[in-house]
Amino acid sequence: MFTIGDFARLGRVSVRMLRHYDSIGLLRPASVDPHTGYRFYRADQLRRLNRVIALKELGLTLEQVRAIVDDAVDVAELRGMLRLRRSQLAEQLAADTARLTAVEARLRMIESEGRMTTQEVVLKEIVPVRVAELTAVAPSYQGEDIGPVIQPLYPELFRRLAGAGITPAGPSIAWYxxxxxxxxxxxxxxxxxxxGAGAEAASDVAVVDLPAVRTAATIIHHGPMDDVEQSMQVLARWIEDNGYRTDGFAREVYLDYCPDAPEKGVTELQLAVHRD
Known part of the structure; x- marks a missing residue:
């Protein structure tokens, strides 16, 4: 058998951790010297220690870990738990990354305040256009909610268009x-x-006519859509300064769509406006 120090080194854990596991009944020593109180462990106890550490690293509480290991969890079950936890952590990482991206975009917007002028806004009429489309629902109009929903739609849309023999005749357009x-x-x-005007709906692709917009406040946004709030707020100032109203939902016309280099993207934002 091994002393607690030797067993801790073999298991790559701390002595303090082993003492704690003993105190809560999670990993008892194989024997305790009645005179000295020294703890001793057997090599086969490393199996239980390995399971405890693995489950703990998956984010389970020690009470949950004890319930699982006492029920003799096997390797296959551990592997399944690992896959589930990996998926959860990947989702959390994606959400945290999106949140950080949104914060960085807001910071850039704050830093650019006053540099973008409303002189860049153009008031014009938008002609009708026929589009093939796919749709989905996002929890909100916030960028961090829109991005994960809209990004997979375009590759799927182009795949379906190719299968239906429909050729794009102009830029991509998103609206909400x-x-x-x-x-x-x-x-x-x-x-x-x-x-094209003659394109018709296919079995898995809708074709619709976007109506004309008599009066739209428009601006050319350069760069990734993560930073689109900067341009949207320039539009907002122009709309208010000129006595117009809008519902806040912009059409996004991707004049230069660069999914692999979003910083090179060029997008026209079109907000329908009206006066009371």
């Missing part, structure tokens, strides 16, 4: 509207691409 029957912030995300 409140989700029907939802009293919260959910929005319907429309991912579209311009097609």
């Amino acid at each position: 509207e409140p989700a029907p029957g939802d009293d919260g912030d959910a929005v319907v995300v429309h991912a579209g691409v311009t097609v």
Whole structure:
């Protein structure tokens, strides 16, 4: 058998941790010297220690760990738990990354305040356009909610268009509207691409006519859509300064779509406006 120090080194844990595990009944020593109180462990106890550490690293509490190891969890079950936890951590990482990206974008927006002028806004009429589209629902109009929803739609849309023999005839266009029957912030995300006037809907691709917009306040946004709030707020200032109103949902016309280099992207933002 091994002393607690030797066993700790073999298991790559601390002596203090082993003492704690003993105190809560998670990993008892194989024997305790009645005179000195020294703890001794057997080599086969490393199996239990390995399971305890693995489960603890998966984010379980020590009480949960004890319940599982006492029920003799096997390697296959541990592997399944690992896959589940890996998936959860990947989702958490993606969410945290999106949140950090949004914060960085807001910081850049704050830093650029006053540098973008409303002189860049152009008021114009938007002509009707026929588009092929796919749709999905996002929890809100916030960038961190829109991005993960709209990004997979475009590759799928182009795949379906190729299968249907429909050739894009112009830029991609995204637009948004409140989700029907939802009293919260959910929005319907429309991912579209311009097609010819003669294009018809296929079995798995909708083709719709986007109506004309008589009066739209527009601005050219350069760079990634993570920074689009900067341009949107320039539009907001112009709309207010000129006595217009808008619902806040912009069409996004991707004049130069660069998924592999979003910093090179060029997007026209179009906000329908009106006066009371």
